[in-house]
Amino acid sequence: MRLLPALLLTLATAAVAAQDAPPPSDLPLLDTLGTAPSAANIERDVRTLVGFGTRHTLSDTASPTRGIGAARRWVFDEFTRISKACGGCLEVRYVSGTVQGEPRIPGPVEVVSVIAIQRGTADPNRYVIMSGDIDSRASDVMDATSDAPGANDNASGLAGTLEAARVLSRYRFPATIVYAALAGEEQGLYGGKFLAEEAKRQGWRVEAVLNNDMIGNIQGIDGVIDNSTARVFSEGTRATETAEEARARRFTGGELDSPSRNLARYIARMATHVPNLTVRMVYRMDRFGRGGHHRPFNEAGFPAVRVMEAHEHYDRQHQDVRTETLPDGRVRHYGDTLDGVDFAYAAKLTALNVVTLAALASAPPPPADVRIEGAVSPDTTLRWTRPPAAQAPQLAGYRVYWRDTTAPQWTHSRWVGNVDHVTLHNTIIDDAFFGVAAVAKDGSESPVVFPGPAGSFGGY
Incomplete structure (x- = not known):
């Protein structure tokens, strides 16, 4: 070089x-945290979330056992249990907003997310956020009744967020950490939009948002099996950049140095504290033509990235659970079911979040x-x-x-x-x-x- x-x-x-x-x-604490998340805890939480049948945003909200309402109440209760174990160190509450007249939410629907806030000791108005999504979907994005297990997309990311809260709530940090279970992702990223709006209203100084969306699959549709790589997607230029700022950047550089991009570089460095894990930075806000819950935070002007598996299996995303026999006699399985989640790998990507959150919240403000x-x-x-x-x-x-x-x-x-x-x-x-x-x-x-x-x- x-x-x-x-x-x-x-x-x-x-x-x-x-x-x-x-x-x-x-940084010995980060080395300790790099192996702290439990694959068994993550498996238990993924199984629980899958057990609600469907978590579609438009699904049942009254049933105690099925639908989005039962799922979000369980998440609230789980954060409350975690808070009780740390002496009430988490403020657990709902963040909601009503959506109507949208292509994927035609009628008035209350989109309800759950957050748990671990207040900082010295700089509590500086926030670092980890998120996963509550909701799931079947092949038809408007199908709110069919089973939609959503084991990897995105029970894995939500289970990782819960486990991060279990691990980090044992410690105290100068800055505030938020663990967010966001709803309405499949219907239009509404949970992230409402939380970003609340952060703006409350004047939060958001330093980082780590959106975890599918962190459990190790076998790609291309046949590659990889349990030692994570991808981090980040925008290259700020979504809120003004015309004057764009003109200045044209002459001084910065196309590859937005706060989100330097957050991605930071996460890649943090991977050294997680055994047998490397980060592949992808210089794109998200997968080609697709979106995730970090985007509303980018659009609000906050540094935000997507953390996810290295290889995707598209037969396990946005599909009705079914099998089909191909002309050559082979059987093809569809659906986002438990057998597509590697819980040890999900724990490893959770650890990447944990060490990053701990490092960010321990460090002085940028x-x-x-x-x-x-x-x-x-x-x-x-x-x-x-x-x-x-x-x-x-x-x-x-x-x-x-x-x-x-x-x-x-x-x-x-x-x-x-x-x-x-x-x-x-x-x-x-x-x-x-x-x-x-x-x-x-x-x-x-x-x-x-x-x-x-x-x-x-x-x-």
Whole structure:
């Protein structure tokens, strides 16, 4: 790999600050969390969710044993049980909205999601969110009565979210973690839309949304079996980018450095704490022409990604449960049933979420108002704004990152101390992309923030 020119750092603040030793790079808690989720717990929850017969958004809401109403009440009760085990550390409640006059929801229907909020100890208005979907569907998207087990799509993602709450509720973090069971996904992403709207109304500073949609299948329709890879999809440019910001990005770069994209890079780094797992970043908001519950958060201006299995089996998605005999005599099975879920793999992808949430919630908030200058100069200067001390009592300082413009991941970094700007001497701004991350005293880091509106995670 060709290396960028060596960096000579000149700090405009006190020299002693520049010489502060960086925090430790090993994070033993994350290694512990990387094996903490239980495959048995996930299997139990997936089986319970499948047992409701159908969880279609338009299905029965009154029955105690079948339909979307029974399913969401069970999820509420399960979050409540988890909260009781941690001394009431979770605020469990419903988030709902009414939809009508839409192609997939013609009549007035209340779409009800369930969330559990684990309040942060120092910066409670900074939120990191993990989500899975409650609902399921059969071949006909309007069929609210036929069995639609939805074992992988998406009982697996919801079971992972419940298990993440079990694991992380044993700890306390500076930032707030939300575990969200979102409804109405198959009918139009309504649960995510309503939660994103509530987050905007309440003024939540949403740093990350990890949407888990199908995390249990290891055998693709192409015949490939893979239990050691996850995919993370992320948008390249912000959905809320203005025309003026787009014009600036055209000249300064940032097409590959939205906050969602740098969140995806962060998740890929976190995979080192999960045994036998790597992340394949996909430079697309979602699968080609398809959607998921992270999209409403992107559209509200929040960093959000989709975490999912590496290989999909389309016969097990959006299909009535059935078998068909092919002309050559082979039998083809359709339907999203329990035999298509690998619970150990689902636990592994849950662990990826768990270590990411813990790292994000432990780290200081990402640096705000990151700026860069150095045109027609041998040097490059980065500047940023530090948070109020009360929001980041664990802040140790900052690390500057850089990479070749064609590199998918940040390849170089340098600890610069607790400063608010740095000049990189003899480093040409034209030849690399740069960013800044905040570092906690225990070594936890925020995502890397690319300079300017293209990469901003927001303010304090």
